[in-house]
Amino acid sequence: MLQERKAELARNFKNRNIEVFFFNTIKDVKKRIMELISNDSTVGIGNSQTLKEMKISGTLNDRGNIVFDKTLAKSKEEIKKLKKKALLADWYITGTNAVSVDGHIVNIDHSGNRVAAMIYGPEKVIIVVGKNKICETLEDAVERARNISAPLNAKRAGYNPPCIEMKKCVDCKTKERVCFNLVIIEGQCEKGRIQLFVVNEEAGF
Numbered sequence: 001m002l003q004e005r006k007a008e009l010a011r012n013f014k015n016r017n018i019e020v021f022f023f024n025t026i027k028d029v030k031k032r033i034m035e036l037i038s039n040d041s042t043v044g045i046g047n048s049q050t051l052k053e054m055k056i057s058g059t060l061n062d063r064g065n066i067v068f069d070k071t072l073a074k075s076k077e078e079i080k081k082l083k084k085k086a087l088l089a090d091w092y093i094t095g096t097n098a099v100s101v102d103g104h105i106v107n108i109d110h111s112g113n114r115v116a117a118m119i120y121g122p123e124k125v126i127i128v129v130g131k132n133k134i135c136e137t138l139e140d141a142v143e144r145a146r147n148i149s150a151p152l153n154a155k156r157a158g159y160n161p162p163c164i165e166m167k168k169c170v171d172c173k174t175k176e177r178v179c180f181n182l183v184i185i186e187g188q189c190e191k192g193r194i195q196l197f198v199v200n201e202e203a204g205f
Helices: 002-014 026-036 049-054 056-063 076-086 113-119 138-157 162-166
Strands: 019-023 042-045 066-069 091-095 098-100 104-109 124-130 181-185 194-199
Touching: 002 019, 002 194, 019 026, 026 049, 026 056, 026 124, 026 194, 042 056, 042 076, 049 056, 049 091, 049 124, 056 066, 066 076, 076 113, 091 113, 098 138, 104 113, 104 138, 113 124, 113 181, 138 162, 138 181
Parallel strands: 019 194, 042 066, 042 091, 091 124, 124 194
Antiparallel strands: 098 104, 104 181
8 A cells, every 4th residue: 555655645744843764774764864953952762662673772772872872771760750851852763553644643552652752742753654654544553553552562572561461452441552643733833843764665563
């Protein structure tokens, strides 16, 4: 679907003050990120399987950037500190759970730090999304986030809500759930703050 709908997707997001850029590979995305972010910038990282596969945190850190990535923390207290520091970073890089062609970015979060940074705080935000997360409508994107992303992310994080076994959301009330925050980004008041990097590969959950 991506190839046939690229122009429409870009136009719909442009109307919402979000820039869309298309890449052939994750390697191309990483190269562009390294070009955009200066050596003296601070960078927050949202927990993302795509970014882990890209190894962007290590590359930025090796270059001299100050990187706030909670997945590199050694304790729960350090995780909390890194989450807060990421909210004040110059740049924030993250993945997303689903994107609709009609111009919505849909995320389900456990603590909400990732979606908080997308919405407000960092000066610039890059959201990396694989072609497997492109959905036709907002309803399709929400369904994907609930029934595909949430169960897989719960399993990855070591939680055990009912959706893992049932392979779909049942709106459970257990403490094991990871879907405490469902956030739909419908646009951005500050033009150009959010950049959506769409890659023509399957990436992440």
